[in-house]
Amino acid sequence: MPRNVSLSLTGKPNTSGTILSGNKIINSNNYIPSEIATLKINIMNTIILPFNSKNWKILEENLVFIDIIKEKLLSFESKYPHINLQMYNDLVEAYESTIYLHMEVINLETQMYGLNNGSANMLIKTVMLRLKPELELYNLIIGRPKFNLGETYDTTITNKILLLLQIENITFEQIKNNLITNV
Helix, strand or coil: CCCCCEECCCCCEECCCECCCCCECCCCCCCCCHHHHHHHHHHHHHHHHHHHCCCHHHHHHHHHHHHHHHHHHHHHHHHCCCCCCHHHHHHHHHHHHHHHHHHHHHHHHHHHHCCCCCCCCCCCCCCCCCCCHHHHHHHHHCCCCCHHHCCCCCHHHHHHHHHHHCCCCCCHHHHHHHHHHHC
């Protein structure tokens, strides 16, 4: 059922998008024009779902639809100025940048490792392992401990970083300045 459903005087669903005065309920917070809803579903199917499943082949294939989606977003922004579509514009731009970067990396890997030179090659890709945020920040600000020399993470500093991470909207620079002045 469309989102712009209201009830008529008889209690039945009114999906026409109009009220008793005959005016459309466009200014209602619940009303989303069907063409925008369709575009959002298209963006979900074209970008978000393949991206979440890390299906790079589909993402590369869907790149041809980006210009069409951008044109629709641009026309809908002027047609429906009361609906904020900036997030979707940003999402499409981020997708386009990411997929082009991914394609460059694949081409670079092919050139570096010579995967098409006729010899037997084995390239194993693994997911990048990430440390806990407090340890990542410790490495970036203080430096990675030299484990081969018996050094370990200073728990007082990691606990301080954990406390700083609890502060809403804190930036890397603020954490860095706080640690440097207090260490």
